[in-house]
Amino acid sequence: MASASLLKSSPVVEKSEWIKGQKTLRLPSATSFRCNSNSSSHSPLTVRASSYADELVKTAKIVASPGRGILAMDESNATCGKRLASIGLENTEANRQAYRTLLVSAPGLGNYISGAILFEETLYQSTTDGKKIVDVLIQQNIVPGIKVDKGLVPLAGSNDESWCQGLDGLASRTAAYYQQGARFAKWRTVVSIPNGPSALAVKEAAWGLARYAAISQDNGLVPIVEPEILLDGVHGIDRTFEVAQKVWAEVFFYLAENNVMFEGILLKPSMVTPGAECKERATPEKVAEYTLKLLRRRIPPSFLSGGQSEVEATFNLNAMNQAPHPWHVSFSYARALQNTCLKTWGGRPENVKAAQDVLLLRAKANSLAQLGKYTGEGESEESKQGMFVKGYTY
Numbered sequence: 255m256a257s258a259s260l261l262k263s264s265p266v267v268e269k270s271e272w273i274k275g276q277k278t279l280r281l282p283s284a285t286s287f288r289c290n291s292n293s294s295s296h297s298p299l300t301v302r303a304s305s306y307a308d309e310l311v312k313t314a315k316i317v318a319s320p321g322r323g324i325l326a327m328d329e330s331n332a333t334c335g336k337r338l339a340s341i342g343l344e345n346t347e348a349n350r351q352a353y354r355t356l357l358v359s360a361p362g363l364g365n366y367i368s369g370a371i372l373f374e375e376t377l378y379q380s381t382t383d384g385k386k387i388v389d390v391l392i393q394q395n396i397v398p399g400i401k402v403d404k405g406l407v408p409l410a411g412s413n414d415e416s417w418c419q420g421l422d423g424l425a426s427r428t429a430a431y432y433q434q435g436a437r438f439a440k441w442r443t444v445v446s447i448p449n450g451p452s453a454l455a456v457k458e459a460a461w462g463l464a465r466y467a468a469i470s471q472d473n474g475l476v477p478i479v480e481p482e483i484l485l486d487g488v489h490g491i492d493r494t495f496e497v498a499q500k501v502w503a504e505v506f507f508y509l510a511e512n513n514v515m516f517e518g519i520l521l522k523p524s525m526v527t528p529g530a531e532c533k534e535r536a537t538p539e540k541v542a543e544y545t546l547k548l549l550r551r552r553i554p555p556s557f558l559s560g561g562q563s564e565v566e567a568t569f570n571l572n573a574m575n576q577a578p579h580p581w582h583v584s585f586s587y588a589r590a591l592q593n594t595c596l597k598t599w600g601g602r603p604e605n606v607k608a609a610q611d612v613l614l615l616r617a618k619a620n621s622l623a624q625l626g627k628y629t630g631e632g633e634s635e636e637s638k639q640g641m642f643v644k645g646y647t648y
Contacts, residue, residue, distance in 0.1 A: 306474040310518030313437045313476045317397055317520060321621045322368035323585035327357055327592070328401035328440060330373060337592075343601040347375075355381040356599060357592070360610035364394035366617035371399040371440050371478075371586070378434065388435035400436040400475070402428060402466065406444065415455040418443035418462050421469070428473035438476040438520065441466040447497050447529065448487040456504050464508035471518055478586070480522035481505055487529030491536050494526050495544050502552040522586055523548065525570055538566075542573035549581060564590045564616055565630060568623045575626035584624045591616045 317324065329337065334353075335345030343349045354376055357363075370391055377400050379387050388398045404420035418441065428439065443459040445451045459481050467477035481501050483494060502523065509516070526544035528536055536544075567590040574583050591613065599609035622628040 306471065307515060307518065309437075309474060310471060310476050310515065313397060314518055314520055317369040317399075317438060317476065318582045318584060319368050320582070321625050322364075322366055323587070323617075323620055323624055324369045324371060324399070325357070325363075325367045325396075325591055325617070326371045326440075326586055326588035327354065327376065328371040328373045328399075329588065330405075331375060334373075337596055338601070341596060341600045349601065350375070351379060352382055352601075353596070353599070354379065354387060355383075356606050356609055357595075357613065358387055358390045358394070358396075360613050362614060363617060364396050366614070366621040367394075367396050368584075369397040369399050369438060371401055371438075372436070373401055377431065377436060386435075392435070397438060398436050399438040399440060399478070400431045401440045401442070402431070402470070402475075403441045403443070406442075409455055409458060412455050413449040413452050415446055415449050415452060416444060417455070417458045421462065421465055424466065424469045425473060428470050428475050432474040436475060438478060439466075439470045440478045440480065442480060442482060444482045444484050445497065445501055446484050446486060447489050447493060451497060451501075456501055459501065460504035460508045463505055464512040464514060467509060467514045467519060468512040471515055476518055476520060477514075478520045478522050479505065479509070483524040485524075485527065485530040488531045488533075489529040490532055490534060491526060491528045491540065491544055494528065495548060498523065498526055498548050499552060502548070506552065525567075527570075538569040538573040541570045542577055545570075546574055546577055546579050549579065549583075564593055568616075568619050568628055569630060571620060572623035572626060572628040575624060585620045587620065591620070 331345070331350065334350050338345050338349055338353070358370065359381060372387070376387055377398065381387060381390055391398050402420060402424060403418050405418070406416040407419050409415045409417040420441070431439070441463060443462055445456060445459055449455075463479055463481060467479055470477040483498055483501065509519075523545070525541055526548055527541055528534060567585070567587060571583070571585055594616065595609045595613040598612045599605050619628055
């Protein structure tokens with residue numbers, strides 16, 4: 255999805271104040287983190303310092319480097335199969351390998367991309383010419399990341415909502431991923447506005463993210479904290495804003511409860527937009543206004559494209575970076591970087607160079623948007639087509 259890319263959680267939070275009854279999270283900037291309890295003792299909570307603490311901070315800074323963002327290529331094999339089917343290719347490991355090779359070997363990709371989120375198969379995979387994909391990324395100055403969740407399943411007792419599974423065995427998996435070369439992690443959990451969201455679903459999403467973040471840090475991986483607000487629905491932008499405030503307040507509360515080191519996380523909120531089926535559309539300026547207002551009230555972050563068109567996602571990111579704010583607001587895009595690239599390739603070896611050129615064009619456009627310098631000149635009609643899929647899963 256198109257989220258506004260990763261925001262390094264910086265400046266580091268000094269104090270997290272949970273306002274009783276209102277669930278409002280205040281995050282003044284400072285150089286240390288302390289959570290004040292609501293109990294009468296008000297004893298400070300000391301954040302656990304992982305043995306990887308210095309490395310986590312260093313990794314977060316690299317991924318959040320100016321003018322670069324994240325290429326999300328962590329589609330499951332099943333979802334990758336759907337993408338391949340759209341260009342008439344069979345879902346085989348060889349075809350998945352060929353497409354992933356095209357992406358990671360695009361010359362100069364590291365000028366615009368700082369991190370790449372991989373699926374487990376990809377982390378252990380080699381390119382078509384026998385080089386480890388992890389090594390190719392590192393040579394491009396791109397940090398390898400890994401999707402660590404096990405997918406969404408129905409949440410019993412909710413309004414037909416979902417929860418994200420994968421905490422069982424996560425410690426051993428993240429340790430193995432670190433040994434394989436991964437240095438950051440992603441966990442996709444979602445909140446559905448048409449279905450509530452129920453208090454149960456919001457709490458489950460926030461708690462799962464916090465546990466995943468703590469476990470990842472303990473094993474050397476910088477966690478992307480990403481509660482995705484799904485685009486599905488006819489609701490307006492104000493409803494999205496209301497839900498996003500509630501979700502992020504819960505997320506930060508449970509991150510503190512789990513002693514997560516804020517300096518070593520990357521935040522990835524969805525852009526605040528109307529529902530995909532809302533008749534009243536929002537301009538890039540309005541999306542920027544609402545999203546930055548959310549961040550000021552709740553957090554520091556990165557964004558998802560969430561089914562917006564390639565150009566729409568870039569314009570919205572650009573508008574945010576033209577407004578004054580204290581964060582590094584970047585991008586973490588999958589379809590908003592790959593859609594036209596995939597169609598240009600079409601599974602034909604002779605089209606690899608043309609497809610890589612398209613990928614680099616989209617990466618450079620978003621690099622400029624991260625700097626607030628994107629103009630939209632020279633964009634193709636294909637890149638302006640929306641990519642929303644109702645009930646999207648991957």
